[in-house]
Amino acid sequence: MAELKPPILEVKNLSQHFTTGRGKKRLAVKAVDDVSFEVYTQETFGLVGESGCGKTTTGRTIIRLYDPTAGQVLFDGWDISRPMNKKLRRFLSDNIAMIFQDPIESLNPRMTIEEIVGEGLFVRGEQDKAKVRKLVYETLDLVGLTQEHATRYPHEFSGGQRQRVGIARAIIVKPKLIIADEPVSALDVSIQAQVINLLNDLKQELGLTILFVAHNLSVVKYFSDRIGVMYYGKMVEIANAADLYENPLHPYTRALLSAIPEPNPRYSISGNRVDYDPARDHDYSAEQPSMREVLPNHFVYCSQGEYERFKLKVSL
Ligand SMILES: Nc1ncnc2c1ncn2[C@@H]1O[C@H](COP(=O)(O)OP(=O)(O)OP(=O)(O)O)[C@@H](O)[C@H]1O
Numbered sequence: 540m541a542e543l544k545p546p547i548l549e550v551k552n553l554s555q556h557f558t559t560g561r562g563k564k565r566l567a568v569k570a571v572d573d574v575s576f577e578v579y580t581q582e583t584f585g586l587v588g589e590s591g592c593g594k595t596t597t598g599r600t601i602i603r604l605y606d607p608t609a610g611q612v613l614f615d616g617w618d619i620s621r622p623m624n625k626k627l628r629r630f631l632s633d634n635i636a637m638i639f640q641d642p643i644e645s646l647n648p649r650m651t652i653e654e655i656v657g658e659g660l661f662v663r664g665e666q667d668k669a670k671v672r673k674l675v676y677e678t679l680d681l682v683g684l685t686q687e688h689a690t691r692y693p694h695e696f697s698g699g700q701r702q703r704v705g706i707a708r709a710i711i712v713k714p715k716l717i718i719a720d721e722p723v724s725a726l727d728v729s730i731q732a733q734v735i736n737l738l739n740d741l742k743q744e745l746g747l748t749i750l751f752v753a754h755n756l757s758v759v760k761y762f763s764d765r766i767g768v769m770y771y772g773k774m775v776e777i778a779n780a781a782d783l784y785e786n787p788l789h790p791y792t793r794a795l796l797s798a799i800p801e802p803n804p805r806y807s808i809s810g811n812r813v814d815y816d817p818a819r820d821h822d823y824s825a826e827q828p829s830m831r832e833v834l835p836n837h838f839v840y841c842s843q844g845e846y847e848r849f850k851l852k853v854s855l
């Protein structure tokens with residue numbers, strides 16, 4: 540792994556709680572609960588966990604589609620969790636772009652590819668149509684599409700091509716950070732690798748930093764420099780990718796890893812279930828867990844007793 544550069548994104552004790560329903564049916568959902576992590580400049584940070592663990596909410600809170608319930612987010616040292624105003628809105632849209640899971644739902648069917656990809660520039664106040672067109676063409680080229688695609692509409696494209704359009708729309712404004720929320724999970728497996736390779740190439744070419752959200756560890760395995768694992772709104776483990784695969788310490792990470800579908804036919808498919816039960820796997824009656832650094836840059840959400848066991852385990 541390349542030497543770590545300074546963090547571009549610092550998420551500190553971030554919480555996003557939703558309340559749903561009224562009266563007796565009122566329910567508080569701690570979608571993100573006291574989550575902290577850093578994303579270093581030009582790395583890919585994979586955020587993984589099963590459906591509903593709070594990955595999307597984390598991304599959406601960072602770019603301020605939601606106001607955080609608590610905590611702070613710094614980007615390049617700037618507080619982007621402060622009360623919203625025009626200047627902050629502009630700062631966010633200049634620096635952070637999002638790629639969504641479903642390329643068909645996230646692209647307006649009535650807009651041409653040129654309009655979709657160029658929109659961010661017009662929103663910024665760019666009025667020179669020829670200049671926007673030129674940039675759109677250049678960006679289409681960067682994502683493996685051509686000028687001929689510019690006049691077409693989203694429904695004329697395959698899933699993989701549509702996601703290329705989504706990527707073009709995100710990178711045309713030259714953001715420093717891309718939040719890619721399950722960008723390949725709606726695509727055929729054969730296409731997934733192409734889109735991931737494209738993101739990887741663009742990352743190198745444009746010096747991007749990527750926060751890559753996935754619910755399957757196998758997707759982020761080769762692509763991420765570091766990985767954070769979430770469970771029910773909590774971050775339970777953060778480590779560099781190789782370390783996480785070699786020394787998964789939190790029982791949830793271990794369960795998630797052993798649930799990766801194994802292409803080897805000798806393994807049974809029943810291995811796909813994530814076998815984790817907090818009540819069975821932890822005893823927090825005496826002490827609540829917190830994030831602890833078990834190995835350098837390898838953090839686990841654990842109690843002191845677990846920490847000591849993990850320390851012993853990694854030293855063997
Ligand atoms: N706008 C909202 N209002 C109320 N509850 C919400 C809202 N958005 C998300 N939630 C709840 O917060 C929790 C986390 O949801 P989130 O979409 O962040 O999970 P996720 O990890 O992205 O899951 P998936 O892998 O299915 O995309 C879930 O329980 C979800 O129902």
Ligand SMILES: [Mg+2]
Nearest residue numbers: 594595596720
């Ligand atoms: Mg999601």
